[in-house]
Amino acid sequence: MSETLTIVKHPLVQHKLTLMREKDTSTASFRRLLREISLLLAYEITRDLPLSERRIETPLCEMDAPVIEGKKLALISILRAGNGLLDGILELVPAARVGFVGLYRDEETLQPVQYYNKLPTQMNSRLAIVVDPMLATGNSSAAAVDLVKQAGATDIRFLCLLAAPEGVQRMAEAHPDVPVVTAALDERLNEKGYIVPGLGDAGDRMFGTK
Structure with missing residues (x-):
């Protein structure tokens, strides 16, 4: 599989993902679990952020303490389902800048339409983390990263809940410089482009729509 792929196998991530996969999990529980799991995945994708030191004063003395270097992170949500991951990451990084890319998948061609x-602003000097729960065909994800690159970003990472081999391959071919972090690599896509075994349509399950 792609060298750019990282699967987060932490027990809490895997346990929460199993609960999300179950068809009888309620909308409220699904939403809560997605927020919780996104927080855990965010730890992994921000693991190697660059640090610098700042002189601070504790109640006891002065010290040089580590702080994240550079401009605030940019979190880019692929609408609408990406917002479920976005909420959890913002709890961890509340000062992050937020962007949105609206793409829907043409049901006949499976190609993204913006x-x-x-x-x-200033995407060229920010780490951009693009978020979408499902990396299925990879077409929408690759198109979203295209837009982020066109805005000037050069340091981009992609965060998803589930990935299919087809999507991982598509992203690796289109954007070999973009690492992908996910909780699981599933078996395949079905004829409708859904991840199998997957968890259904993440947006529908999150928002209670059909």
Whole structure:
């Protein structure tokens, strides 16, 4: 499999993912679990952020203490399902800048169609983390990363809950410089482009729509 792929096998991540996969899990529980698991995945994808030192004063003395270097992170949500991951990451990194890319998948061609694009400024000097729960065909994800690159970003990572081999391969071919972090690599896509065994449509399950 792709050298750019990282699967987070932490027991808490895997346990929560199993609960999310179950078809009888309620909308409220699914939403809560997605927020919790996104927090855990965010730890992994931000593991190697660059640090610098700042002189601070504790109640006892002065010291040189580590702080994250550079401009605030940019979190880019692929609408609408990406917002479920976004909420959890913002709990961990509340000062992050947030952008949105609106893409829907043409049900016949499975190709992405753009309807919205609003990104933070100065993307060339920010780490951009693009989030979408499902990396299925990879077409929408690759198109979203295209837009982020067009905005000037050069340091980009992709965070998803589930990935299919087809999506991982598509991303690796289109954007070999973009690491992918996920909780699981599933078996395949079905004829409708859904991940199997997967968990169904993440957006529908998150928002209670059909």
